[in-house]
Amino acid sequence: MGVVVVDDGKKTRDEEELRLRKRNEDLEKELRKSQEREELMRKELQRAWERLRVAEEAEERLCSQLGELEAESVHQAREYNARVLSLMDQLSRAHPLQASSSPSLLQHR
Numbered sequence: 001m002g003v004v005v006v007d008d009g010k011k012t013r014d015e016e017e018l019r020l021r022k023r024n025e026d027l028e029k030e031l032r033k034s035q036e037r038e039e040l041m042r043k044e045l046q047r048a049w050e051r052l053r054v055a056e057e058a059e060e061r062l063c064s065q066l067g068e069l070e071a072e073s074v075h076q077a078r079e080y081n082a083r084v085l086s087l088m089d090q091l092s093r094a095h096p097l098q099a100s101s102s103p104s105l106l107q108h109r
Helices: 008-107
Strands: none
Touching: none
């Protein structure tokens, strides 16, 4: 029977090569996962930017509408004030007429 001599140096190199290949596979797998997470984050960031853009446009529209409503309310307040002043003027002109006609009404009774 022959004796087989195992070269410990070759065995160690083979083991090291196997270990390095396994480590390389693990690193490649981690890299792919990291790239997938990065892509998901990029898409999420894009969606967030889009929501922000929509919110800013809505804010601009609301500010514009608010400005229009404020202008309309000022206009209505001025019209209301003018109407009140007109009614007060009519009332003040009617009061002396009523006072002067009241004694004559009393005399006819």
